[in-house]
Amino acid sequence: MSTLMKKVIKIVVLICVLIFLGVMGLLASIQNNRNILPLNLDPFPTINISTPDANNTTKKVVKFEITVVNKNDKPVNVKFYFTKKEGIESWYPYYKIIPDLHETEVYHLEPGQIEEISSIITVETDDNRLVTSQLTDVKCQYKIIE
Numbered sequence: 374m375s376t377l378m379k380k381v382i383k384i385v386v387l388i389c390v391l392i393f394l395g396v397m398g399l400l401a402s403i404q405n406n407r408n409i410l411p412l413n414l415d416p417f418p419t420i421n422i423s424t425p426d427a428n429n430t431t432k433k434v435v436k437f438e439i440t441v442v443n444k445n446d447k448p449v450n451v452k453f454y455f456t457k458k459e460g461i462e463s464w465y466p467y468y469k470i471i472p473d474l475h476e477t478e479v480y481h482l483e484p485g486q487i488e489e490i491s492s493i494i495t496v497e498t499d500d501n502r503l504v505t506s507q508l509t510d511v512k513c514q515y516k517i518i519e
Contacts, residue, residue: 417509421435436491436493437455
């Protein structure tokens, strides 16, 4: 083998090693980012709307729900923030009943705990329809309270 061919082989091997190390670093980074996020949220939070009293139809009950898992190794105190997704006002008939932002109380979650978060509010509205509806086009975020 000529010296030129040996140099080409060394360069190709070096490039392959660098690509391999880059891919492994990227995979490790993705795995570390997964561990950084302490909570695992259900991908489909829901908002349920109902009219509890047929004689008082302006009063609506709005229930915000999500399932959460604390995958951290220590307890956390957390608040959840529910918002409506963009673009639903054109097709969802009860859009105006739901507040733009709903902030829950603080929840204490132990390591490995699975919790059904449920926050209920009562809303006074000028909407007189009897309502029983569920919305899944909802965005839920959280904030760890120190």
